[in-house]
Amino acid sequence: MSTYLNYSSSRLTRQSRSILLLALPCLLLLSPSRAAIAPSAASITQAFQANSASKIAEWFGETVDLQILDAQNVYGKAQAQVLLQDFLSENPVRGFSVAFTNSRGAKTFFVANMTSGGQKFRVNIFVQKKGGKQIITQIQITHANKH
Numbered sequence: 001m002s003t004y005l006n007y008s009s010s011r012l013t014r015q016s017r018s019i020l021l022l023a024l025p026c027l028l029l030l031s032p033s034r035a036a037i038a039p040s041a042a043s044i045t046q047a048f049q050a051n052s053a054s055k056i057a058e059w060f061g062e063t064v065d066l067q068i069l070d071a072q073n074v075y076g077k078a079q080a081q082v083l084l085q086d087f088l089s090e091n092p093v094r095g096f097s098v099a100f101t102n103s104r105g106a107k108t109f110f111v112a113n114m115t116s117g118g119q120k121f122r123v124n125i126f127v128q129k130k131g132g133k134q135i136i137t138q139i140q141i142t143h144a145n146k147h
Contacts, residue, residue, distance in 0.1 A: 038134035039127055041098040044110060048096040048123070053085035056139075061130055065138040072140075080139075087141065091116035096123075108134070113144065120144035 039059045047055035057077060064080040066073065068087050075083065095115035102109045106129035114121040126138040 038108075039125075039136060041101055041110060044112070044125060045096050045098055048088075048093050048112070048114065051088045051093050053081050053088055056084060056136070057081035059127070059134070059136045061135040061137060064136060065126075067138075067140040067142070069142065084139070091119065091121070114141075 044056070057080065060077045060080060063074050063076055066075050066080045066083060068083060093114055093116055096112060098110050098112045100109075100111040108127040110123075110125040110127070112123040112125070114123050120143070122140075122142050122144045124138075124140040125136060127134050128137045129135075130137075
């Protein structure tokens with residue numbers, strides 16, 4: 001009887017693996033959008049290099065504290081996206097690299113260096129877990145020579 005149990009257990013394991021392998025692609029297709037995925041150094045870099053405020057805004061909460069050079073305010077998601085896109089249109093990204101990342105609990109902080117034409121910028125991005133997902137709560141873009 002123990003032989004039958006071992007055979008049944010291994011058979012169920014193979015069946016479970018088969019079902020999982022068949023279901024995994026479906027789960028990936030049905031998974032939530034990129035917004036549910038926490039922003040990483042690589043994904044933030046890709047979004048900035050693409051000059052795409054819309055990709056970055058996918059990680060915004062309802063509001064975001066946005067500082068672009070000397071202008072700072074808390075904006076709704078749509079307004080922050082427009083302002084960020086205006087900046088990126090005027091200063092197309094030629095280089096973007098995350099120089100430092102620090103995580104503490106539900107908060108992550110990125111420091112990046114951005115170049116556009118002959119200008120250099122420092123970009124600080126604050127990410128916090130809210131409502132079960134990681135969102136960008138603050139972006140600061142300043143001239144690099146101010147630090």
